[in-house]
Amino acid sequence: MPKIVTLPGDGIGPEVTAAAVEVLREVAPDLQFEEHAIGGMAYDAHGDPFPQRTRDALLDADAVLLGTVGGPQNSPWNSLPRPMRPESGLLALRKALGCYANLRPVRVQPGLEHLSPLKPELARGVDILIVRELLGGVYFDQDRKIDGDTAYNTMRYTTPEVERVARMAFWAAEQRKGRVTSVDKANVLEVSELWRRDVQALRDREYRSIHLNHEYVDSVAMLIVSDPSRYDVIVTENLFGDILSDLAAVIPGSLGLMPSASLGDGAGLFEPIHGSAPDIAGKGIANPAAAIMSAAMLLRHGLKRSDAANQIERAVALALRAEPTRDLGGKADTKTFTNAVLEAMGTPVG
Template sequence: MPKIVILPGDGIGPEVTAAAVEVLREVAPDVTFEEHAIGGGAYDQYGDPLPPITRDALADADAVLLGTVGGAHNSPWNLLPRPLRPESGLLALRKLLGCYANLRPVRVQPGLEHLSPLKPELARGVDILIVRELLGGVYFDQDRKIEGDTAYNTMRYTTAEVERVAKVAFWAAEQRRGRVTSVDKANVLEVSELWRRDVTALRDRDYRNIHLNHEYVDSVAMLIVSDPSRYDVIVTENLFGDILSDLAAVIPGSLGLMPSASLGDGAGLFEPIHGSAPDIAGKGIANPAAAIMSAGMLLRHGLKRSDAANQIDRAVALALREHPTPDLGGKADTKTFTRAVLNAMGSPSVG
């Protein structure tokens, strides 16, 4: 019986995660759930943003569903030493699970083009998958320091790290439209020269059916909002991927429409990309669509249940059209939207 570890986290995390679990129970009744703490709430309870009890539960998990981590900018959590801050719990979680490839789909739902800040003719039909390397680069390199009025971080990659995330991108492209854009800054950075060399060599060796294009990150930052339909799968390193995926998140019209999956050698991590939104936490108005779609990605990539994942995707698309939440210009609260998703799947109840 598959085991999913639920990490509701902070802010609106518990609300949107509860909605996603309700949907998962409907389409996967054989799955067991085990809930644990992470982030600021975990620090308050255990003095650790990723406490031992949570780490132990992850050891035999088949998948992990995460809510949100962190608080407001003026939260006391932000005054803690960096290793004790909520976000450090998230980084530690990714490293513990070995999740080196982050998949972020950027899709404009049919009939919802008007929500995008882009012109409808640009937004219509946008379907991009950003594959971000998640365990390397400046975020994880230990060669970092502040010394007086000087500070430095180091970006470092090995061929093995580049190849393993590129394989995920090429595999994804095989399931989609067969095009990969590798993003770097090879005209300036030696690490990007290695990245470009290794991605090209891998394609030429193992994925000759995939069309590979290389583009500089500054150019992609412009083109992803001015000509988004040019992209199918984008693969890039950690820092560039962080920035580009947040930029691309504006295209569908709301962060509440952006799920994600982080994959590696063990249990996958599935989470909405939006923040903890402490200003609306507890009000029952948070958009749970991204969390519910993340549950769909969990079924597809974590449990290999594509039919159930497709069922969730169709139900969410219908609910978005008929019962939009306040961030999408509608009035549906969290429970109303969740009920609409369940109704679309044939269930009238919300727990």
């Protein structure tokens, strides 16, 4: 019986995670769920944003389903020492699981082009997979400091770190259109020179059937919203990937439609990419689509159950047409949308 550790987290996290678990229970009734704390709520309860009991629960987990982490900008959590802040718990979670590759699909479903802020002819057919390196770069390097009126953070990568995430991108491209765009800033950053060199060398050694293109991050930031169909798989380092994937999230119409999978050495981590939205937490109006589609990615990548994942994704697309949520210009609340997904899966709703 596969064990799924759920980490609802902060803000709207518990609401959207509950919706995703409800859908998972219907499509995969053999799953066992075990809930634990992370983020700000974990700090309040245990004095640690990533408590030891949560760490221990990951040891025999088959997959991890995460809600959201963090609070409003004026949250008391933000005045804590950095290691005690909610976001530090998230970074520690990724490191504990060895999740070095974050997969973020950006897909405009047929018939839902009207939800995008882009012109329909630009949004139609967009299907991008952003593969973001997740355990290196400026977020994780320990060479960092605030010293009076000077501060610095260091971006650092090694060849093995670059190769393992590039290999994930090439593997994904083999199952798609066979095109990879590697994003860097090699014209000004030495670390990007290394990145470009290593990605190209790996492609030439092991993935000669893949068409590889190199582009600068500032150019991609423009083209991903002005000509998104040019991209198939994008691979990039941690900071660039964070920014580009949030920018690309506007293409389908809302952050509430953006799932993700973080894969690596151990159990995969699956989560919506949106924030904790504390302004609407507890009101029952959060869009659970991204969390539900993250559950689909859990089934596909974590448990190798592609048929069940496809069933959920089809149901979400139907529910978006029938019962769009408020962030998409509709009226559906969290429960209404979840029920629409269950109905589209053929599950009677009481």
